[in-house]
Amino acid sequence: MNTIIAGRFELQDQGEEALRALQGAGFPASAMTLFYVNPDGQHDIYPIGGDDDDSPGARDADKGAATGGGLGAAAGLAAGAAAATVAGPAGLAAAVGVGAYTGSLAGAVSSTDKESEVDEAVDDGENPRKITDRHAGIHVAVRIDGDDAPDDALASAVRTLKGQGAMDVEQAEGRLEEGTWKDFDPREVVHLV
16 A cells, blocks of 8 residues: 545646646656546446445335335225225226335335435544545545655645645545556545645
8 A cells, every 4th residue: 555645626737737746846657647536426436327336315215115015005905995896806906006106106205314415434533634525626646655755755745736726635545556546436535634
């Protein structure tokens, strides 16, 4: 694992200028990268898209659907029994099916959490740095450890990125090799420096 300093820029030109400034400060090109981070939820981490395998507001929807489906089937059975004299057994089956479907839909919708947000990082008090979410934009990252890093690399990288107008300058751990942050995860919590 490497120690990485990264900053966010609004424009690609600003990011490219920051790369040149970092190179001028002694960082090799193989220890730097420029990349774009999409807005939350748009990272295509899963095969069907998105950043998470479930929606934060829909965690209890399956329980609501099961309960609603059972209640709907019972209501459909009662309505179908009353209509069975006119529609026959097919009417009873149709009423139970429609009741179960309608009930499961109503149950799932009623049990969604309309106020839920994506789980926020919890500051455990061990790290005095500010913690925040990662914002979309152009990001420039530089590896500050290794044999090819300049002296006082941490301070130099932070000073250079902030001097170029970087926002949300962060310190992270990862593998930045050959100009690519190999294990970058846009969902990771940002530790500002």
